[in-house]
Amino acid sequence: MLYNFSAGPAMLPKPVLLEAQRDMLSYDGTSLSVLEMSHRSEPFLSIRNEAEQLVRDLLFVPDDYEVLFLQGGATLQFAMVPMNLAPGGRVDFIETGLWSERAFADAACVSDAHVVASSKADAYQSIPTLPAASDAAYVHLTLNNTLEGTRFTSLPDVAPPLVADASSCLFSEPIDVSRFGLIYAGAQKNIGPAGLTLVIVRKELLRAGSLPSYLRYDLHAKNDSLYNTPPTYSLYLSMLVLRWIKQTGVGRIHTQNKMKAKLLYETLDASNLFHNRVLKKDRSLMNVPFSTGDEERDASFLRYAKEHGLINLEGHRSVGGMRASIYNAMPLDGVEALCAVINRYEKEMS
Numbered sequence: 001m002l003y004n005f006s007a008g009p010a011m012l013p014k015p016v017l018l019e020a021q022r023d024m025l026s027y028d029g030t031s032l033s034v035l036e037m038s039h040r041s042e043p044f045l046s047i048r049n050e051a052e053q054l055v056r057d058l059l060f061v062p063d064d065y066e067v068l069f070l071q072g073g074a075t076l077q078f079a080m081v082p083m084n085l086a087p088g089g090r091v092d093f094i095e096t097g098l099w100s101e102r103a104f105a106d107a108a109c110v111s112d113a114h115v116v117a118s119s120k121a122d123a124y125q126s127i128p129t130l131p132a133a134s135d136a137a138y139v140h141l142t143l144n145n146t147l148e149g150t151r152f153t154s155l156p157d158v159a160p161p162l163v164a165d166a167s168s169c170l171f172s173e174p175i176d177v178s179r180f181g182l183i184y185a186g187a188q189k190n191i192g193p194a195g196l197t198l199v200i201v202r203k204e205l206l207r208a209g210s211l212p213s214y215l216r217y218d219l220h221a222k223n224d225s226l227y228n229t230p231p232t233y234s235l236y237l238s239m240l241v242l243r244w245i246k247q248t249g250v251g252r253i254h255t256q257n258k259m260k261a262k263l264l265y266e267t268l269d270a271s272n273l274f275h276n277r278v279l280k281k282d283r284s285l286m287n288v289p290f291s292t293g294d295e296e297r298d299a300s301f302l303r304y305a306k307e308h309g310l311i312n313l314e315g316h317r318s319v320g321g322m323r324a325s326i327y328n329a330m331p332l333d334g335v336e337a338l339c340a341v342i343n344r345y346e347k348e349m350s
């Protein structure tokens with residue numbers, strides 16, 4: 001038994017992989033693989049439409065929002081959002097980690113971007129005090145900080161629309177979409193395989209501009225995300241994952257996610273060897289960084305964990321240590337196995 005704690009591309013639900021395997025050579029009696037289907041064919045259109053409907057149902061997306069299926073990862077959204085929503089205009093950023101730094105840097109290439117709150121001085125171990133006012137075109141935040149293991153538990157109360165990078169937490173808990181102008185997420189953390197980016201955007205924010213075609217949200221919206229070839233197989237697998245989420249419901253998945261995170265944080269907090277340094281109230285439910293504070297000891301633990309079937313626990317190359325990513329697809333059993341290995345390692349070392 002292997003448990004994969006990768007931050008992304010992350011583990012997928014086993015039932016989804018089995019279904020994809022079963023349908024690999026012939027999808028739904030078509031004698032065609034989804035991999036070799038036209039994106040304008042009847043079976044694929046029904047996959048696309050079901051995926052959109054599932055996004056709308058699971059997140060209660062209001063009717064005045066578009067759901068777009070794009071490519072280029074969350075990273076392309078770092079530039080695409082300001083290009084569409086605020087070309088040359090002022091945009092405000094809450095800086096909470098590496099991904100928000102990158103989002104800011106790309107926005108600064110095409111807009112007048114400002115950091116209005118930051119926890120950098122705190123080594124991103126907390127969420128900063130939120131801005132109370134802003135006259136920017138939008139305020140950008142990274143809802144869950146995948147590397148640093150923090151998350152927003154409340155939102156800034158500002159007039160401009162909020163724009164959220166939700167790459168590592170969308171569908172992990174209920175979210176009030178109406179509080180955001182735009183939400184984007186790369187699929188490979190909690191939605192499906194790499195290659196697909198989900199964008200949920202309020203229709204009134206879209207306008208036809210003079211951008212090159214692929215960069216225009218309005219064009220994608222008008223064409224049901226079929227302006228050009230979408231990442232068809234990623235969309236298909238994501239649709240299966242969304243169906244899988246629907247079986248449990250986002251509310252119950254959230255409860256499970258809280259249980260998994262609580263178990264792991266309690267184990268770390270009780271340990272004399274391992275530590276998670278994040279301010280308790282800002283701790284992520286999805287990504288749990290921890291370390292012994294000693295590089296060689298961390299490396300030894302990583303080897304030990306691997307011998308016990310727990311893989312991809314390495315922290316991001318920019319921060320080191322360990323990180324357990326416990327997205328929706330990680331079963332409670334996997335977290336229990338990790339906690340047992342943490343406890344056993346500590347006992348053997350003392």
Ligand SMILES: *Cc1c(COP(=O)(O)O)cnc(C)c1O
Pocket residue numbers: 008072073074075076099142144145146165166167168186187189
């Ligand atoms: C992984 C991640 C990204 C980068 O996603 P790509 O799809 O590789 O561009 C951006 N933001 C967050 C919060 C992430 O977790």
